[in-house]
């Protein structure tokens with residue numbers, strides 16, 4: 070069953086009924102000011118950091134679902150008070166949930182439009198963040214479709230968060246006493262704690278003269294009434310309340326008279342502004358906000374013309390990004406995801422890592438080291454300068470040991486271990502992201518960039534040195550079989566082989582572990598081989614023969630350790646536990662085979678030559694494939710195992726306990742492409758492709774336009790139900806899998822390689838891709854079923870599959886590839 074449809078021309082998903090199985094959300098903003106917005110206008114806004122600079126309050130895990138947001142109410146002042154249904158309503162359906170005569174929500178690229186009609190009054194609100202600004206626009210267009218005049222009241226409403234979302238949700242004894250606002254010329258300023266150490270405030274402005282306002286929440290709502298029926302809206306008048314402590318809100322009342330057929334635009338702005346510390350107040354000795362610096366911005370965006378211009382700029386920004394790589398294949402799901410939504414989701418994960426979604430509170434997690442490095446892998450061609458900056462930010466948090474803080478807060482860019490430490494895979498991902506950057510841009514200078522350790526000035530070393538230390542970090546931590554010690558966990562955060570936690574409530578991610586010297590990870594071994602191969606190529610390019618030899622040897626030695634202790638006969642083992650027993654082996658009754666080592670070891674090239682890669686992949690198909698994707702392992706853990714940790718804390722089929730952890734699925738797609746099985750790679754690609762799953766939205770439940778982290782596995786009663794949509798490494802890895810390995814358009818150190826491994830029923834595809842400033846027009850045609858390849862570049866045959874870099878750096882290259 071569907072709840073909407075894709076409009077690929079407009080690059081929108083159009084939701085046609087408001088009560089979707091879960092809130093289906095979008096993100097606004099792409100630089101510093103961000104909003105989460107659902108299909109019923111729920112969500113919240115923040116500046117840079119969803120914990121430390123949150124503008125509006127959001128109550129997670131609420132009932133009914135998703136009832137904190139940026140809400141507009143309409144009131145029909147001409148209706149009789151007895152007509153409760155049509156006296157007032159929410160044009161975004163929530164929070165009044167009045168049945169609407171028409172409803173549509175268009176989630177687009179950085180904007181959302183919610184349009185509805187009730188009682189012949191149409192309301193369409195376009196929400197977006199203008200490029201480069203720290204504010205959001207809600208542009209409301211009202212149209213009177215009646216044959217007579219309509220007298221309406223419009224109310225805006227937001228509930229201000231007292232900035233630190235954690236403190237806001239916990240420290241009521243203080244926070245009920247600190248809230249402060251100012252109201253001046255119809256603009257509501259939220260200035261809690263501005264009197265002391267904050268230099269920033271929020272504001273809610275409106276393009277129309279206001280008939281009244283409220284800033285004290287209960288004055289607007291009335292005691293015990295809630296947002297579904299605020300007394301201020303019902304009665305048609307606000308009380309001009311000024312918040313002193315309690316819960317400051319921003320509510321404005323605008324009266325509108327519309328003739329039959331008439332339309333009117335009303336613009337609301339919610340924004341963030343930071344004043345210079347020494348110019349906070351006006352007059353300086355007062356406690357009144359200095360508004361002189363912010364007013365020009367407010368005035369600018371209250372103009373309808375400027376709003377339209379900014380909206381067009383936003384469209385142009387996205388057009389430009391999408392223009393960097395477009396494909397035309399025989400399959401609409403592939404086209405739609407690669408050309409639109411997968412790119413969009415990568416941008417969101419690039420910006421937010423795993424911090425703020427409808428499943429991540431914005432409080433717990435900053436930019437993850439492992440996560441952000443992976444998020445870059447498919448992102449490089451979009452905004453390479455921002456990728457470069459991110460790489461350097463991440464590397465600057467690295468420790469002198471080569472180890473990594475598991476995350477950093479975007480506001481301070483300082484690493485912290487608040488969400489755990491000693492994940493022994495972390496440092497190796499930095500090598501992969503740097504390698505991807507070099508392959509995309511050819512900008513080798515980044516390796517010489519001086520980058521500190523732990524952000525300490527004086528400790529700077531070229532980025533290349535950081536990469537060397539990442540390798541060394543693993544080599545310094547090898548276990549009894551010569552495999553890497555796992556530390557707290559590896560990519561699978563829940564495989565806590567040194568945790569031994571038996572106290573309720575202890576966090577598996579942060580509890581002090583045993584200083585494990587036995588538990589080893591075959592996954593890290595595979596990742597190490599992959600990273601060491603990249604280091605070898607990088608060292609080769611730098612002309613450092615000694616390093617080349619060292620990395621070849623390190624990769625070989627590690628591969629040998631995998632073959633002697635990590636191969637189980639039909640697949641790669643997963644790990645060794647603290648007692649030195651194998652996990653992910655035929656010896657195990659539960660957790661006999663895992664997806665991760667099959668993917669990463671084959672991606673590192675292991676077993677490609679002797680058939681063992683094929684064997685491992687066949688085992689994946691036999692034991693782990695389901696109609697909804699590939700599960701993480703089998704059999705699921707049926708009880709809690711002290712020596713395995715969080716993985717066995719989940720009921721079978723959920724999350725890391727044999728859920729379909731979508732992030733790891735593309736590793737198998739890539740591996741299948743590497744062994745030349747295009748049909749199998751593509752079959753896996755389609756299984757978790759959100760657009761394909763649109764038809765079963767009532768089962769899948771999450772948004773059909775973005776990947777979710779997890780789909781319940783076959784051991785769960787809800788097999789096929791997704792959770793944790795949006796912020797997942799699944800976005801970047803699927804993009805890499807389909808563009809670089811199935812379509813085979815792959816950046817390499819030497820140039821762009823074209824090496825498709827297509828499903829057998831495709832007769833080809835076309836693509837346009839910008840690479841190192843040059844436009845490549847690529848046409849792939851299949852002339853037979855064999856695996857020979859004929860490559861022509863600008864009409865001339867070329868040996869191999871890598872297109873030589875063109876002399877003319879601004880030109881265009883025609884690429885024609887025949888498979889047959």
Ligand code: BGC
Pocket residue numbers: 488562563578715724725
């Ligand atoms: C989740 C993991 C996540 C970890 C760290 C665990 O509870 O299952 O998916 O990586 O927390 O946040």
Ligand code: NOJ
Pocket residue numbers: 423437439440559560561562563725
């Ligand atoms: C989600 C985390 O963000 C990621 O770092 C981890 O690799 C996966 N879960 C698997 O546990």
